[in-house]
Amino acid sequence: MPKKSQEKNRGWIRRVSLHLAPPSLRDNTADVDRLMKGIKKSLGSAADVCVDLSLARKISSSLKQWNYRVNASVYHAHDAWHLIDISDARDGEGFFGLALDLGSTTLVLRLIDLETGKYIDETSFHNPQIEIGADILTRIHFATREGGLSQLQGMLIDRINEEIKALTQKQGIRQASIMGMSVAGNTTMTHLFLGLNPYGICREPYIPVVNRIGLILSRELGLAINPGAPVLVAPNVGSYFGGDLIAGILASGMNRQSEISFLVDVGTNAEVVIGNREWLMACAGAAGPALEGGVADMGMMAGPGVIDRVVIDPVTREFRIGTIQDPGHTDGLQDERPVGICGSGLIDLAAQLFVAGMIDLRGKFVEAACGDRLVEMDGTRHLVVVSAEASGTGHALTLSQTDIDGLIRSKAAMYTILTTIANTVNISFREVAKFYVAGTFGSYIDPRSAIIIGMIPDLPLETYISLGNTSLEGAGLALLGTEAREALFQIRDQITYLELNVNQEFMNLFSAAKFIPHTDRSLFPTVAIGDGS
């Protein structure tokens, strides 16, 4: 039993070191057959080993050249092992893999040692398709133009290849030593990566070209890694629930737990999953823009100089502003001059304004409390968060009433989605043991602030767990483990996708959630009422 379980947990991409007996008159097995036999024996596997014609063409001379001592990299698929490549056993280089989080805004590429499972390096970069269109709909539209799809795919692959080159050069390894890759992205990004037409994704009845795509050889995509390396693409549930979220569920481990968890990923959309090892229900809805910082005038993506923490002294109403210095050092309030505010900063700010009585339960500025921080610009009331003198831009950073209204709509949408999906499966929030928060947003958010504004349920703070980039993490797990790879597809098949109907019930819930924290105060027993009530 332990042996079997060990076997099951070993990777689906493996490398074996072979010391083959050279051929002789007594042992005149053909070169490829000799290699296949050696691999099979070394793997202790009954499954066939398949060799591609392009590899077969070079095996004879390589075996001779390397004196029949070779490293052979293989991957498992459909009851057989497939040779990726062979290399000189004396060259000493390891074998590696890449996990790619294929975001519509940001891509993150992680280099993994497939021998040890260790993460070696990581790089994150903008999606070059932003040049065509920041939002995904523009890109889908562009893809329908003559040559548009291949242009979008080409710029993506080229950019990824540049990063692969830089990453491998930095680590002093050959690109050809990268023997596998796994990719997790939303449904549209997955289509654009594969050169599949995303046309149907955004049009009724919202049909992707494919949800479950099998392994693809890297050479079919023109990736600058070993041409025989398999590329695993995380499957989609449908047009609005992509492989990034499936990978996220895998990374959270909620699909293996008996207790019920929530997983929330707030990007452009808010995607929510609830369930355990027996069932999973998912839904997605527009809740994101304000939370991502995209709506507020001073809003921006998390990055250096961006406000991510705000504390307002309830007595003096003095603001203490924390900015991001580096993604690794966000635990303290920084002295960095602020240039804007990210989603988590905005939530902090709103929560603090509410606690300090500077906004009321409808989110409206309370003039008496705001004092001279309140100014009128373009016919709208603005709150000066950072003065022109203190800011890093030379201009005052302000928050408008419109910004707050947008945030309230977003937080209300989020809470309504959470309520709706919990109601659908007849689960009360109190039954939820873990509330996983994924994404960059999730790694900065202060759950207490999110509870204060009524965006997430008023649960004990330890319920909330920030997981970071679960898409990348899940892709890495699926690249490394046979069971994890299978789990990706099991999760996909297990999910029930809930179409959110914006019906009267939803609108009633939404309206009730448009207050801070909520019209039903009993839902937020720990949230004190600010002066503004």
Place this chain on the structure above:
Amino acid sequence: MPKKSQEKNRGWIRRVSLHLAPPSLRDNTADVDRLMKGIKKSLGSAADVCVDLSLARKISSSLKQWNYRVNASVYHAHDAWHLIDISDARDGEGFFGLALDLGSTTLVLRLIDLETGKYIDETSFHNPQIEIGADILTRIHFATREGGLSQLQGMLIDRINEEIKALTQKQGIRQASIMGMSVAGNTTMTHLFLGLNPYGICREPYIPVVNRIGLILSRELGLAINPGAPVLVAPNVGSYFGGDLIAGILASGMNRQSEISFLVDVGTNAEVVIGNREWLMACAGAAGPALEGGVADMGMMAGPGVIDRVVIDPVTREFRIGTIQDPGHTDGLQDERPVGICGSGLIDLAAQLFVAGMIDLRGKFVEAACGDRLVEMDGTRHLVVVSAEASGTGHALTLSQTDIDGLIRSKAAMYTILTTIANTVNISFREVAKFYVAGTFGSYIDPRSAIIIGMIPDLPLETYISLGNTSLEGAGLALLGTEAREALFQIRDQITYLELNVNQEFMNLFSAAKFIPHTDRSLFPTVAIGDGS
């Protein structure tokens, strides 16, 4: 049970007709997933259906265009079904396959209806590589030159593609409707077809690049059939025992019989297999050239105008010459003017000369019996078989003493090989229930004549069964049946290959067999002694 057996006997290339439900808001399965699901259901198979990226790219538009009614062709490999292509269900065209006998001299291409298993058409043509070298060693040598291998492969593929085009045009079918191909050739030809370097095949320790090659997609070889069609290449046992013979064993059925059979294929080499469903032993040796007609001055390949039957009146010593008019009509003596003699004609001629007392038991011309047919040319005695007036070439067709000596060496080699392999497995010729003769040579040979000259054992004539082109036949069977395809690889693994050691024992056997029919007359009790003894 009967159902299971039926299932097992169904083909590994199949086509299913699908009438898919169009997508809707209630059923928003992705297009490719919808197709895969439909195929799986239609096949009644639990195995996955895999779709290539290049196919995935066109599926959405094709499904829409064809109103979700499509024919899908798939093949089975490694526990999964793989989509070859889809077509409009309304176009009414069938789906087809090609079996190819990849001879070093002649190629034969057979068009097969994969729906019914029926043979539709066939074409045979010269191997274009003859231009580089008639013998295989010249080609192997040429392949080591810069660009030589790809030139040899290219000319072969081009020629095959021309024939595919002609065959499909003649039958009024699309090339893209050819959904599979199987190929059987000797080890070198298989290498040249696949673009694999044959260098090691003819050099100690005689190592091919590959013996068991998996399925290859036709587009990897540039074949002018459906690009997604699988190409099955019959496996080789080794350098001197190729896929043509494995296919031949399959075609003979000897691997499924309890009684012991011989299978002999005489081409450039003589290849011999003995065995039954429990064991198979094979060997190959140089015995062919004289038998193929390649050695005799008047010798040539079987073809129109070529002598394949000779009867000599034992009293008048008058010659009655039969020539080949058409491969389908060789049962009578023809009036066609002779232009040469093929291997089977040569055996007939030698047997008749012996029976008529015109050659003695050492194969030497008996002057008294030959009379004025015997002439001296270039210092050698020649027998005029056809006078210049009667021949189709304008010159007399003659048989020299050297030709007969060559034939005797060949027939002695053949008999020695048969004796050696039978001795090795401790089987006497009398225990052999069937003696299958394969190849073009085999379809013309008169077993009685071959027995008279002592080339094959003196067994009842009904023991000898001519099978024709077993390489082509076996390739066709393996293309059609899942079990036959598997059997090809089982046969390959089951065979024990006997290296013929030309040792003292072999030489003794060979010397004893260099008489007509043999020094040990008791081995040939039915052969009467001619006047020449």
